[in-house]
Amino acid sequence: LAAPGRKLDDAFYDDLTEVLIAADCGVELSERLTAALRQRARRDNLGDGAGAIAALKAEILAVMSTYDRALDLRTVPSVVLVVGVNGSGKTTTIGKLAYRLREEGRTSLIAAADTYRAAAIDQMRVWADRAGTDLVAHQPGADPGAVVFDAIQAAQARRVDVVLVDTAGRLHTKVNLMAELGKIRRVIERLIPEAPQEVLLVVDATTGMNAMRQALAFHETTRLTGLVITKLDGSARGGTLLAVEEQLRVPVKLVGLGEGLDDLNLFDPAAYLDAIFG
């Protein structure tokens, strides 16, 4: 697409729409971006494929750079609530995040608040050990709110910088599970009025259009402050994040790039767009 000298003909714009759709950007956004570029190419005389793609990237980047993508961890302790549908990568992301925080000189403690799924607490415990952080856990089947309560109290007592809260995967269509999430949030708010400082929705990069529905539903239940796109080391490009950022104005803050402790990066919009457009 971005080849120097490539003509800006119908084939170019068709290919562009295809690239965007193939990246899971969705039909609406893909066609809108293509139509806008077509107009701009005439108006601003963008020349060739290289010029047009550079202009498109710059335009998208201009919007994406208006977000503050840093985690808000100014308060001690700051609470980071991690939510999302089943299997998206929440537990693994928390392990990586605890490690990253430690590398940055911040202490953290993990609340193993997935008290439902088989071996969820065991899994979180392994990650806590790998990251060199403490874990607060009850027995399986315990009230997740109680685990969060204990974790925050422990963090306050020990003057820990960040509390990372792992929650059970839940499909946003399950009313009772979303209500449970609301309850967990209120436990946090009652203990620390400004908390949770971060509510991160973890989304698997292979997710298609359902990512928007997930984001809308979770945002309604517990106001999101950021997204984590996981499994970007795979072949999926996670293009749904563009529409989600646009519609919710919630930024992608972190990306998962593998299954290791170190495989978590700050989201880099420029690098991301380069990966989409080649």
Add this chain to the structure above:
Amino acid sequence: ALSDRLATALRRFSGRGRLTKEDVEVGLREVRVALLEADVNFRVARAFVDRIRERAVGNDVLESLTPGQQIVKIVNDELVALLGGEQRKIQYQPHPPTVVMLVGLQGSGKTTTAAKLGLAIRRDGHRPMLVAADITRPAAVQQLQKLGLDNQLLVTVPDGKLKVAQLCARGVAEATRLNCDVVILDTAGRLQIDEPLLDELRDIRKATTVHEVILAVDAMTGQEAVNVAKGFDDAIHVDGVILTKLDGDARGGAALSMRETIGKPIMYCGTGEKVSDLEPFAPDRMASRILG
């Protein structure tokens, strides 16, 4: 829904009595968009529309008072035909044990599905053994053990110091020793672009005879469903697909994408987190779900 969009799109032609082929093209575009919004892969969506075009420009559409409804019927019929075909459950070998291997991307639902299959197989009058062959994910073995414990399913945990292929062979041997006639290998999640991990699956097939390879795919998978299915099928040959998390509101276009690309049947649907939440695949219900 597609019927509403078609009604709107074709309304401007309704005054003239009979549609032209060009008018139908407007309707076919709506079909393609609807499929894309349902996560059907863009190449599969285009091929699908090309397939139905001939019927869609037939007289029963052009002369219909409700051409939109005619097109919806054509689309639905074609979807059901493509998704359905060979209805397939696990095929039990005349000489047991039947060895089933579950594969797929990270988090697609393999471990949970292994237990679900175990329960279904036991209810079928067979004796399943689950093999905890994921030795990389933290507490994966404990996860399968807990599911087994809660549902009275046998789980074998071969020596974690072995290579995965040898571990699976040991699991099959143990199952045979205990008179189990079906073995389910729960493997670690992996990317279809991870060649060394695809080799690991190939090594499993060399170390022990695998009769059925089932690919677990999350129903919310988008455009990459084609590449994922092709990647696994080209590497180790897939026999069937299980679509998981269908209790959500993902449209499930990945089902059509995979069926069209690798031509393997969708055997079951995962419809919840409980081990009893496994249902046989129903093509007509999947078709109306994709159409939305």
